[in-house]
Amino acid sequence: MAHAAAPPDAAPAVATHESPAGTLGVYTQKLGMWVFLTSEVMFFTALIGSYIILRWGSATEWPDPTKTLAIGITALNTFILICSSVSMVKAYAAAVHDDQSGLKRWLLTTVVAGATFVGIQFVEYRNLLHEGFTPSSGLFGSTFYAMTGFHGFHVTCGVIAMAYVTLRAFRGKYAGGKYEGIETIGLYWHFVDLVWIILFTIVYLI
Amino acid sequence: MPAAEHKHPNYIAIWIYLALLTALELTVALLHFLPRNWLVIALLFLAVWKALLVALYFMHLKFEPRRLVVTIMAPLPLAVILVLAVLREYAK
Numbered sequence: 109m110a111h112a113a114a115p116p117d118a119a120p121a122v123a124t125h126e127s128p129a130g131t132l133g134v135y136t137q138k139l140g141m142w143v144f145l146t147s148e149v150m151f152f153t154a155l156i157g158s159y160i161i162l163r164w165g166s167a168t169e170w171p172d173p174t175k176t177l178a179i180g181i182t183a184l185n186t187f188i189l190i191c192s193s194v195s196m197v198k199a200y201a202a203a204v205h206d207d208q209s210g211l212k213r214w215l216l217t218t219v220v221a222g223a224t225f226v227g228i229q230f231v232e233y234r235n236l237l238h239e240g241f242t243p244s245s246g247l248f249g250s251t252f253y254a255m256t257g258f259h260g261f262h263v264t265c266g267v268i269a270m271a272y273v274t275l276r277a278f279r280g281k282y283a284g285g286k287y288e289g290i291e292t293i294g295l296y297w298h299f300v301d302l303v304w305i306i307l308f309t310i311v312y313l314i
Numbered sequence: 315m316p317a318a319e320h321k322h323p324n325y326i327a328i329w330i331y332l333a334l335l336t337a338l339e340l341t342v343a344l345l346h347f348l349p350r351n352w353l354v355i356a357l358l359f360l361a362v363w364k365a366l367l368v369a370l371y372f373m374h375l376k377f378e379p380r381r382l383v384v385t386i387m388a389p390l391p392l393a394v395i396l397v398l399a400v401l402r403e404y405a406k
Contacts, residue, residue, distance in 0.1 A: 115326045142386045153393040155404040157400045164404035174343060183340055193372050204320045241361035273358065283381075287320075298372040309361035313343035314354050 115126045145299050148262075153305050155255050156310060162247045171248050176241065178232060186308050187226045189263075192221030193301040195295045203287035211282060211290070215274040218297065222267040255311055262300045269293055275309050283301050328371045335364050371405045 195217040202210030
């Protein structure tokens, strides 16, 4: 009872669980997530491409983002998202080693950090709108809200998905070294962090 | 077997690495000691460096089968072509 019985398909004659023939050497959920993420690369590239056209093709002077936007609080938010990526890989490592208490602790940390990111972005939006910087305040306003808004939407989806995964972890669904669900949602989470690293530089610093 | 298959790099070291690069980015962006063009190049270089660390170590690309890596790298040249094409057209 203490250890989950080996799944029926893990017979010694079969290659390892992770390298079934015909799936590029990874299990199906992981491959599916990677294919989705490659399409997301093009989605965000389209936004960045549009930003370049609108910014450098703009006839009027572009405002200095480091003066218009609150860099300090956003830098803090960037750091929070990086921390949440670390807690996510810690959760994955805990799942691989069947450390259930560690898995729950690190997943909860990730959910809280992700929700904090969304909360800080909400406050940032509220302050900017209050100062009169809205999506209608010219090209900079509309591109800023489009890029950070789509990213914030991705983080929000990630937090909801992560909350669901955490709930499942508390119900023991990942016991016995079943790490696949954790790794798959983790890939999405790290991708959202990666996109923010690029967007923070392009939208806020340059 | 699973423990041997899953390589865990030192995640805390990567975290400190990312934090230091973020601090460097802010220093470069806010202190304005570089000419504008060099500032943009330096900031983009640091961002790509950080993104690579996340992809290689947190997303475990460094430890994935080469076939998977080649497959998912497919959109990257397209993304670079799109960005370079619009930059060539519009950047002054």
